[in-house]
Amino acid sequence: MAMQQCRERSATATVACGRAARELGLRxxxxxxxxxxxxxxTVSAPGGRPRVxxxxIERHRSGEGFPESLRNRLWAVGTAEAAQLMGVSPARFARLAKAGCFAPVRFYVNRYRAVVWHYLAADxxxxxxxxxxxxxxxxxxxxxxxxxxxxxxRARSWRARRLDQLTGRTAEPWEQAAAVAAVLSPDQLADAVPDPYERAYVSALRPDLAGIRSDSAAAREVIERVTLAVAVDEIxxxxERLALALDAARAVRPAPRPEGYAAAAPAREPGGGAREDSRPDLAAGRVLEPKPKSEREREPEREAGGRDARRGRAEAPAGLRAWLRRLRLRG
Incomplete structure (x- = not known):
């Protein structure tokens, strides 16, 4: 019995990703x-950091051909090495790659602010x-x-591949919606998710597609051009995929919002459409209007000149992002 419990604890024990990489012989x-x-x-750990x-680890270490078998599946090559591997000229390889015959697996931005693509040798x-x-x-x-x-x-096929990876790694509906939203610009996301609390929640859960950090504004602009969809048909x-994901997420549970807030209907144009400038804008500090209070709840506010109500409305925009941040940490 004690031996079985020891094995169970060993199986569920986790290590940090850096240590897991060393034990698997990976850079x-x-x-x-x-x-x-x-x-x-990987598995989620308290604080949000993934662990293994x-x-x-033992599943890989006991596999046939370890560690070469694992490293071969991760062998990524640039254009010159890829052309040599396929036995074609770099020009022919570039033409096939640009046509979308195979999807890049990752990229980086060089010092000349050019995108350098890598491909899986197995692909x-x-x-x-x-x-x-x-x-x-x-x-x-x-x-x-x-x-x-x-x-x-190349950028389009990389985005498609990356979204499939991210949505396949989680069964949580709001996280799946957030992954799809990660390829939409802020303007597109505002149109696709008009409810500011849903939009804020999806934005808080959005994964970092590229995982590239840069202090250069020019490099960040290049990265954004790769990660965000631009073609009308792709957008x-x-x-459409985001709308389906949001429907599935709402069916499981609504997006969190502070108590006492409800969605306010957007102002309408005379023709019946919603005015573009009437959409709630989280970034600009406009939030949903509070639910109407009962006469008994409003009486103390009238006696105090409404100061408490005005103070509550003024504090909500400033505290909204902090509230979302705390919510994400708790999740």
């Missing part, structure tokens, strides 16, 4: 990629085996025109 970026791709599963169970080998006619000789004219006529699909698909 930091390899470990991050392993988590993104779902090869190494001993059981997960490239799979594509090469399935499409040998695209690797040698002249590309058929029709296909060549189709490939060259497409806009650069439309993500908004």
């Amino acid at each position: 930091s970026r390899e470990f991050e990629l392993a988590v993104q791709l779902g090869h190494v599963r 169970t001993r059981e997960e 490239l080998v799979e594509f090469a085996d399935a499409n040998p006619e695209l690797l040698t000789g002249r590309t058929p004219p029709g296909l060549r025109l189709e490939l060259e006529g497409r806009d650069d699909q 439309g698909r993500h908004r």
Whole structure:
């Protein structure tokens, strides 16, 4: 009995990600990629930091071919190495990559503020085996025109891949909605999620798609161009997906909001549509109006000249983000 309890405790024990990476023989970026791709599963710990169970580490360590088998699945290559791996020229590889024939797995911004893409070697080998006619000789004219006529699909295919990773890692409906919302600009998100408390909650849960930190405003602008959808059709698909995710989340539980607040109906134009400038704007400090109080509740406020009511309304915008921050930490 004691031995069984010891094994159970060992299986559920967790270690920090840095230690897990060392025990799995992975460098930091390899470990991050392993988590993104779902090869190494993490669990949430108090404080929000992910950890890795001993059981997960032992699952890999006892696997056939460890550690080479795990590292091979995480082998990511740049354009030059990818072209060499596929046996094609860098120009041909770039044309296939821009056409969206395979999705990048990660990127970084170099010192010239250019995006450098990396691809999984396993994806490239799979594509090469399935499409040998695209690797040698002249590309058929029709296909060549189709490939060259497409806009650069690398950022778009990376976003799609990243969203699939993030939504597949959580079953929590609001977190899934937040993952989809992460590729929408603030303006698009405001249109897609008009309720400011839902929008604030989704924004608080939004994951960091790229995981890249930079002190350079120019580099951050480049990263934003990669992470945010820009094409009308892509934005439309993500908004449809977000609407479905929000419906599923609302069916489970509503977005949290302070007690005493209810959604205020937006002002209407004479033609029946909502005025654009009447939408509640969390960033500008406008929040939902409080629910009407009963006569008994309003009597002390009238006697005090309404000072308490005015003070309560003035404090709500300033405290809203702090409230959301505390809510997220508790979750």
